[in-house]
Amino acid sequence: MNAPLIVFFLLAAMCVIGAISLILQRHPIHSALSLIVVMVALAGLYLLMGAEFVAAVQIIVYGGAIMVLFVFVIMLLNAGAEERTNLSKLAGTAGIPLGVALTGLLAAAVARSQDAVHASVQSGATAPTKAIANLLFQDFVYPFELTSFLILVAILGAIVLAAPRSET
Amino acid sequence: MVPTHYYVILSAVLFGLGVIAFIFKRNIITIFMSIELMLNAVNLAFVAFSQVWHRLDGQVFVLFVIVVAAAEAAVGLGIIIMISRNRKSLNVENVDLLKL
Numbered sequence: 001m002n003a004p005l006i007v008f009f010l011l012a013a014m015c016v017i018g019a020i021s022l023i024l025q026r027h028p029i030h031s032a033l034s035l036i037v038v039m040v041a042l043a044g045l046y047l048l049m050g051a052e053f054v055a056a057v058q059i060i061v062y063g064g065a066i067m068v069l070f071v072f073v074i075m076l077l078n079a080g081a082e083e084r085t086n087l088s089k090l091a092g093t094a095g096i097p098l099g100v101a102l103t104g105l106l107a108a109a110v111a112r113s114q115d116a117v118h119a120s121v122q123s124g125a126t127a128p129t130k131a132i133a134n135l136l137f138q139d140f141v142y143p144f145e146l147t148s149f150l151i152l153v154a155i156l157g158a159i160v161l162a163a164p165r166s167e168t
Numbered sequence: 169m170v171p172t173h174y175y176v177i178l179s180a181v182l183f184g185l186g187v188i189a190f191i192f193k194r195n196i197i198t199i200f201m202s203i204e205l206m207l208n209a210v211n212l213a214f215v216a217f218s219q220v221w222h223r224l225d226g227q228v229f230v231l232f233v234i235v236v237a238a239a240e241a242a243v244g245l246g247i248i249i250m251i252s253r254n255r256k257s258l259n260v261e262n263v264d265l266l267k268l
Contacts, residue, residue: 002169005170008170008174008175012178015182016178016181016185019182019185019186019189019205020185022185022198022201022205023188023189023192023193028195031193031197031198032197035201038205038208039208042211042212045175045178045212046212049175049215049216049219050219051215051218054211054215054227054230054231057230058211061234062204062208062234065238066237066238069241069245070197070200070201070241070245073197073245073249076249077197077248079197079258082193082194082195083194091191091192092192095188095192096188096191096192098191099184099185099187099188102184106180106184107177107180107181110177110180111177131224132228132231135225135228136228140228140232143232147232150235150236151235151238151239153239154239154242155242157242157243158245160246161243161247162246162249
């Protein structure tokens with residue numbers, strides 16, 4: 001067993017344990033911290049694949065910005081532990097077997113797929129950030145500009161939704 | 169060298185765990201976090217395929233997914249704040265205005 005494979009299994013175990021912990025924790029803040037573990041481990045996996053720019057963006061945007069937003073909202077709303085109800089027991093008994101079945105189906109479909117999927121990812125081959133920039137600002141320039149508009153609309157929407165109503 | 173299908177199977181497992189969390193959790197914030205988990209699982213598959221075919225389009229798609237996830241988080245958390253303000257609760261079962 002070579003070194004990249006060992007690192008892969010360590011990071012994959014971190015991802016899966018973090019995701020299971022997200023499900024099992026009763027308190028939203030603990031779930032949020034578990035999700036941060038998953039995201040940092042995923043950034044490590046991107047580095048292992050040689051996608052260093054995506055790894056940096058994952059840490060900065062997901063681990064840094066989005067999860068901080070989640071933690072802020074959890075603290076702002078003073079979210080307590082969730083209560084178990086009859087409906088949640090029903091969701092557990094019906095949903096968990098179906099979810100496991102979906103996971104097994106997806107994994108089996110991948111494992112039985114063609115050679116293209118089974119090729120090894122070159123750990124040494126890095127994706128140059130310059131090439132990503134060329135692609136982003138030449139071939140994908142219109143979608144890129146559209147995302148800036150999307151962000152603008154999202155900012156306006158968030159302000160309109162969350163701003164305190166002035167009853168006049 | 170790590171075979172690509174390991175990455176894709178890990179992506180499938182993470183997506184399945186996200187689906188289970190989405191069904192099982194009752195807290196609206198945790199449900200929202202499970203959506204983020206599913207988006208992350210898809211990103212992992214995108215990057216794996218992008219590296220195996222030596223084409224960078226997949227990584228550009230990941231950037232777009234991250235941007236859309238950030239916009240979605242901003243708007244979604246605004247909606248959650250509104251719901252908790254109106255319903256005084258974060259349990260999704262109390263948000264049943266459309267139910268007969």
